[in-house]
Amino acid sequence: MNPRPSRTTRILNRLLDRVDIDLPRNLTKETMQSLISQVVDEDGKPKWSRVRLNLTRLEFIDPTGVVVLCNLIDYLRRVDVSVHVKIVKPYSRCVEYLDDFGFFKHYGGDSLRPQASLRKTTVPIERVQSQRIFAYLDNQLMPWIADRVGLAQDSIAAVKTCFEEIFHNIDDHSGVQIGCAFAQFFPSNDHIHVAISDYGVGIPHVVRKQIRGISDDQALVKACEEGFTTKTNVRNRGAGLPTLIRYVTLRNQGNVLLASGRGELAATPEGGRTRIRARTARDGIYPGTLVKVILRTDTFEAMAEDVKPEVFQW
Amino acid sequence: MVIRIIDHVQTHSTYKDGEVIYRLVRDALRAGDVVTLSFAEIKSIPSAFVNAALVKLLEEFKLDYIQSRLKIVDSTRHINRLIKDRFYFAANDDRRAAAG
Numbered sequence: 425m426n427p428r429p430s431r432t433t434r435i436l437n438r439l440l441d442r443v444d445i446d447l448p449r450n451l452t453k454e455t456m457q458s459l460i461s462q463v464v465d466e467d468g469k470p471k472w473s474r475v476r477l478n479l480t481r482l483e484f485i486d487p488t489g490v491v492v493l494c495n496l497i498d499y500l501r502r503v504d505v506s507v508h509v510k511i512v513k514p515y516s517r518c519v520e521y522l523d524d525f526g527f528f529k530h531y532g533g534d535s536l537r538p539q540a541s542l543r544k545t546t547v548p549i550e551r552v553q554s555q556r557i558f559a560y561l562d563n564q565l566m567p568w569i570a571d572r573v574g575l576a577q578d579s580i581a582a583v584k585t586c587f588e589e590i591f592h593n594i595d596d597h598s599g600v601q602i603g604c605a606f607a608q609f610f611p612s613n614d615h616i617h618v619a620i621s622d623y624g625v626g627i628p629h630v631v632r633k634q635i636r637g638i639s640d641d642q643a644l645v646k647a648c649e650e651g652f653t654t655k656t657n658v659r660n661r662g663a664g665l666p667t668l669i670r671y672v673t674l675r676n677q678g679n680v681l682l683a684s685g686r687g688e689l690a691a692t693p694e695g696g697r698t699r700i701r702a703r704t705a706r707d708g709i710y711p712g713t714l715v716k717v718i719l720r721t722d723t724f725e726a727m728a729e730d731v732k733p734e735v736f737q738w
Numbered sequence: 739m740v741i742r743i744i745d746h747v748q749t750h751s752t753y754k755d756g757e758v759i760y761r762l763v764r765d766a767l768r769a770g771d772v773v774t775l776s777f778a779e780i781k782s783i784p785s786a787f788v789n790a791a792l793v794k795l796l797e798e799f800k801l802d803y804i805q806s807r808l809k810i811v812d813s814t815r816h817i818n819r820l821i822k823d824r825f826y827f828a829a830n831d832d833r834r835a836a837a838g
Contacts, residue, residue, distance in 0.1 A: 557751075558749055558751070578781055581781035581782040581816075582782045582816045584782065585782040585783065585784045585816070588751050588784040589784050589785065589786075592752065592753075592784060592786050650827060651827060663785035663789060664784070664785055667784070667785040667820070729815065730782075730814065730815050730816040730819075731781040731782055731814045731815070731816055732814060732815060733812070733813070733814055734815040734818055736810035736811065736813050736818045738805040738822070
C-alpha cells in the first residue's frame with residue numbers, strides 16, 4: 425500500500441491543483457489501472473493540472489508498464505497538464521533500465537547516466553504514427569526480433585503481419601492514429617513481449633455503437649469474433665483482431681492480451697484451440713486500448729515454413 | 739491478364755493498398771478475363787489487404803465465378819490460408835445473411 429499523504433499535504437495539493445503519485449513497486453498490466461485512475465477520471469479527463477510521478481519506489485516495470493507510463497505522460501502533456509518525475513540517487517536498477525532505453529532522454533532531454541545505452545533485450549520506445557508503421561516495423565521492431573530468434577527478417581514476415589493488424593486496428597478505431605510501442609526479450613523463458621497501446625476512444629466505446637448496453641469485457645469478446653463489424657471497421661469485415669489472435673495462439677503458441685475501458689481479455693492456446701477469457705478490470709479503467717503480444721521464440725522456426733512458397737488451390 | 743501486386747502498390751498492407759488491386763481485378767473479371775494475380779516478392783499480408791483486394795469481389799461476383807476466373811500465383815502458405823479463410827468465411831456469412 426502507498427503511504428497516505430498527510431492531511432496538510434492533501435489540502436495544499438488540492439489548493440494548488442497538484443498531486444504526487446507514487447508509482448507502485450511493480451508497474452505491470454495488473455497495476456496499471458490503479459495508477460491511471462489516480463490521474464485520469466472515468467471520462468478520460470485529467471484530474472489535476474500538475475502531476476508529479478514519484479519513481480522512487482518502482483522496482484520492476486514490464487513492457488506493458490512502459491507503454492502505459494509513456495502514454496500517460498504523453499496524454500497529460502497533450503492536455504497541458506504539467507508533469508514532473510521524482511527520482512533519487514543512487515538510482516534503482518529499474519530507473520537505470522528506464523534510462524537505458526531512453527526514457528529520461530526523451531522526456532528530460534538527456535540521459536541520467538553517461539553510460540546509459542540501449543540493451544540488446546529491448547528496443548527503444550516508439551510513438552508510431554500511422555504513416556510511420558512500416559518504417560518502424562521494417563527498420564526497428566522486425567530486425568530486432570529477427571536478431572533475437574536468429575532468423576532472416578523475411579522468414580518472420582507473418583509475425584510482422586500480426587503487428588500490422590494491431591496498428592491497422594488503432595488506425596481504424598482509436599481516433600488518434602498514433603500508438604506507443606515497446607518490446608522486450610526475456611532470455612529466462614525465451615519469450616518476447618510486445619506492448620502496443622493508444623489513448624484513443626477504446627474498443628468498448630466503438631462496439632457499443634453497434635450493441636447498446638454491452639459491458640466492456642463482453643465488448644472485447646465481441647471485437648475478437650470473426651465477422652463482427654462496427655460502423656468504423658466495416659471496411660475490414662471484423663477480421664483484424666481475430667486474425668492476429670488466431671495466428672499468435674495457434675501458430676506461435678503465444679498469448680494476446682487486451683485491455684480497454686473496464687474490460688480485459690486474454691487469448692491463450694489450449695489443446696489446439698484458442699481460449700478466450702474476459703473479465704472486468706478490478707482497479708479502474710484503461711482509457712484507450714492496450715494490446716500485449718507474448719511470443720514464444722522456440723516456435724519461430726516452424727512459423728518460417730508459413731512464408732515459404734506454396735501452390736494455391738481453391 | 740497478369741497482375742503483379744508489387745507493380746501497382748508500394749505497400750501491400752492497408753485497405754487502401756487492397757482497393758488499388760481490387761479495381762484492377764474487378765475490371766478484368768467484368769470483362770470476362772481470366773486474372774492471374776501474382777504475389778511475387780510478397781511473403782505475408784494482413785486481413786485488411788485481402789478483404790479490400792479480393793473478398794470485396796463477392797459483392798459483385800459469385801464465389802464459383804471468382805474461383806473459375808482468378809488464379810493466385812507466387813504465393814506462400816500464409817497468404818493462401820488467409821485468402822481461403824477470408825473468402826469462405828465471407829461467402830458463408832453472406833449466405834447466412836441472405837437466409838435471414
